[in-house]
Amino acid sequence: MRETTISNTVLERLAIYYRSLKRLEENKVDYISSKELGEILGISSDQIRRDLYDFRMDISYYHDFGVRGRGYPVSYLLKILEKSLGLNNNVEIALIGAGSLGGALISYDEFKKIGLNIKYVFDINFNKAIRDLAGIEFYDVEQIDEILTKNQVKMAIIAVPAKAAQDVADIIVEAGVELILNFAPTYIEVPNNVMVRNEDLSIGLIGLSYYLSNKESELTFVKNLG
Amino acid sequence: MRETTISNTVLERLAIYYRSLKRLEENKVDYISSKELGEILGISSDQIRRDLYDFRMDISYYHDFGVRGRGYPVSYLLKILEKSLGLNNNVEIALIGAGSLGGALISYDEFKKIGLNIKYVFDINFNKAIRDLAGIEFYDVEQIDEILTKNQVKMAIIAVPAKAAQDVADIIVEAGVELILNFAPTYIEVPNNVMVRNEDLSIGLIGLSYYLSNKESELTFVKNLG
Incomplete structure (x- = not known):
């Protein structure tokens, strides 16, 4: 370590x-x-x-x-x-919210390649297509506390609408989650021992938008931003 | 300007x-x-x-x-x-790839709120559910050149598998696109007048993974990273 x-x-x-x-x-x-x-x-x-x-x-x-x-x-x-970076340790991750963004994260192969496994998925609506995916356990949100506590899950992804994000955060923190990747477009409050990283899919488009509206000026933007 | x-x-x-x-x-x-x-x-x-x-x-x-x-x-x-930042100019954006990630981007309300409108969507498979969304025109990939040229689309999002990304990039650049947000997990080559920003959904999880594996050390990670 x-x-x-x-x-x-x-x-x-x-x-x-x-x-x-x-x-x-x-x-x-x-x-x-x-x-x-x-x-x-x-x-x-x-x-x-x-x-x-x-x-x-x-x-x-x-x-x-x-x-x-x-x-x-x-x-x-x-x-x-x-x-x-602590990768390839087969970390088991919980995903709360299996709507269109959650579904995309479940199908995103790059996570698995580096040992980050979305294993427990929670949603208010069961989605048959997603439920049948190999290696993933699908539960109702009512079971978050039970499943996360039992399996000692420390890392979770929030992919619910903004208005539900704080409630979800409260529940998963109570269940022992310490690291949260938050895709909900809002800020969530957590205790000091919990880390939140907010992901905002629009940052990249905003950067491009700046250059689109500044075409006449000299472009200093690098081509491949990572 | x-x-x-x-x-x-x-x-x-x-x-x-x-x-x-x-x-x-x-x-x-x-x-x-x-x-x-x-x-x-x-x-x-x-x-x-x-x-x-x-x-x-x-x-x-x-x-x-x-x-x-x-x-x-x-x-x-x-x-x-x-x-x-050149926002709220009602920029019309093309999206190539309407799989699970593309579908999530189409439903991501935050883009519209800042005047970035995914208007032209291209895929090899027509998806009825997505085709019916208001304000979005859905086409076969064969029509990329025709539609983007006619509508003078300058900004595009690539959300196709890695192996198809370079071909897609070549076609949209030929059709006049100058700003590309690339979600495909690969690098694409473009002419000097075109800008590419690569988005990688795993960067956030990698950051959290580092802290998960370094629990004993003092945490300097800020709580809300944007």
């Missing part, structure tokens, strides 16, 4: 590096330099080296052991990031 | 401020200080003031005109951000 504490900004970038390396590995890329990775992501190579160094990954090690001019071995860097 | 060019990082934060103020407005909050907004978002109040200042929004103006101790008027700050 690592003892490093890192800022959210760095953590976000490490997650982006990880996902990017994962894509590169799937595309059969064996080696990559910080310069090449930086160009893909629109992040400076200095920043990448600094982030990995701050996260106690001494890149000079790879420089020494990697093949000169080729960069770092993708699979090895992936393994280190994976371990440090 | 503004001539300011701002970094992606600042743009991302401005989008987050905008969305946050929008939520506050819906919750009937009339005034907010940079300190309060900072606490909600886990961003320092200095940073917030600096971002708004850099974006040519002179906050001292609000300080002078706002009611002392109350902070900025939420609705006024929203209007300025809205204008500067």
Whole structure:
């Protein structure tokens, strides 16, 4: 277990590096330099080296052991990031809300690939199509407390309408959840020992919208934002 | 039309401020200080003031005109951000891929609230339920070029599987699209005049996963990350 504490900004970038390396590995890329990775992501190579160094990954090690001019071995860097980010531990996640967004999250294969398994799904309406998916247990919202407590679930995704989000948060926190990814477009209040990350699908479109309305000005937006 | 060019990082934060103020407005909050907004978002109040200042929004103006101790008027700050970010111009967006994620994006009400309208939807399989939604035109992928060219669509969302993403990108760019939000878990190549923003739904869960596996260490993660 690592003892490093890192800022959210760095953590976000490490997650982006990880996902990017994962894509590169799937595309059969064996080696990559910080310069090449930086160009893909629109992040400076200095920043990448600094982030990995701050996260106690001494890149000079790879420089020494990697093949000169080729960069770092993708699979090895992936393994280190994976371990440090606590991935591939087969974390069981609860999802509350199986509407259209919840359904999309259930079908999103990328989570499973990194050991994050949406296993317990709760909704007020049972949906037959979703209920039959392999590896997923589907329950009525009335059973949240019982199921999460029994299975000691610590991580949950909220994908219910805004007006139901706080009630859901109260129930899952009471049942022992400590980490929440909130897709409901509202803020939720939680005790100090619980972490909430709010996801907002419109942030990306807002960024593009800015550039659409500023076409005449010089564009400084990087091409591939992670 | 503004001539300011701002970094992606600042743009991302401005989008987050905008969305946050929008939520506050819906919750009937009339005034907010940079300190309060900072606490909600886990961003320092200095940073917030600096971002708004850099974006040519002179906050001292609000300080002078706002009611002392109350902070900025939420609705006024929203209007300025809205204008500067190029929102509420009723932008017509094309969506390619109406699978589970595409379907969720179509039903995501938050886009419409800020004038971003998914109007043209393309898929290889026609889905009757989705086709009947008001205000959305549903077409076969064969018609992408014809429809996007005719309607001069500049912004598009890719929500197809990874292996189809590059082909889709080539077709929409050929049809005149200049801004792409890519949900496919792969990188796509585009000409220099086209901007791509890659969205990865797993970044948030990876962040939470790090904290789950580092429970013993001191948690520095801010509670509400936007």
